[in-house]
């Protein structure tokens with residue numbers, strides 16, 4: 001294909017993508033996620049994923065030889081509507097074309113000398129600070145003010161991207177590095193929310209699940225000991241139903257766009273949904289002097305569909321006086 005044909009095809013694909021999106025065609029579907037999950041569970045070597053325009057693409061589910069030096073893990077990449085419709089400044093191309101979901105390869109973080117016991121010690125240390133904190137008090141008060149109708153419909157919690165509980169820091173006094181402090185606190189919040197919901201729902205158990213690939217290994221082993229069931233991507237997404245509270249905090253994937261397509265949950269506690277603004281690519285010089293372009297949108301961008309979803313929920317800003325969570329908002333279904 002010559003370059004004129006290529007740019008006509010690109011223009012055409014973008015128009016088709018926008019038209020289908022505006023007509024309501026989901027970018028992410030349960031059927032495709034179930035199929036990827038099935039292939040991963042059965043240790044299949046390859047998977048076929050259709051793109052937004054129904055073209056078929058085959059991906060390796062084993063790390064291929066060409067990146068085996070640097071990668072040891074298979075990942076699912078979720079491309080929101082911005083990724084499918086934002087032209088790269090270096091020539092007319094869209095890095096991911098019309099692929100809403102793809103398979104990529106990365107390296108898994110491993111923490112040397114970290115054991116479940118060390119994580120538990122850090123967790124217990126941080127628990128004291130958390131239980132005495134203003135943020136914990138605010139959270140408890142906010143949940144106690146939810147109406148019975150709002151809490152009765154929640155039977156489980158699925159947390160996304162709550163961060164690396166094993167990123168302990170041998171140099172800091174108590175051994176907890178900043179990212180682990182946030183991660184441990186965010187997992188504690190999940191547990192306290194479950195406790196309050198249980199109490200308010202007459203003792204009915206509220207199951208807690210999480211999905212964050214960074215905790216694979218020791219992190220997940222620790223989470224199981226505190227009553228959280230860690231799930232591999234994409235099982236967390238598949239676990240969400242209309243009785244779920246989704247907690248998602250600054251994820252590296254488009255959690256809000258995936259959930260908006262898959263299932264409106266009973267409630268969410270996640271990054272505050274703000275009207276999206278058009279952004280431009282930026283150039284960045286890396287440490288080795290190499291200049292690269294930075295995609296202008298966040299890893300969990302707000303789309304028109306996320307805005308429409310948020311309109312179906314009552315909203316209450318989360319009060320994070322201690323700065324462990326960032327700017328979050330509660331969303332509770334208006335018809336609850």
Ligand SMILES: C[S@@+](CC[C@H](N)C(=O)[O-])C[C@H]1O[C@@H](n2cnc3c(N)ncnc32)[C@H](O)[C@@H]1O
Nearest residue numbers: 161162163182211212214233249250251252253
């Ligand atoms: C910016 S960090 C936020 C961590 C933590 N919530 C915090 O506030 O410090 C992004 C997180 O997204 C997680 N993440 C990446 N891919 C994910 C996926 N497919 N599902 C869930 N979490 C994912 C990363 O492992 C990482 O912990």
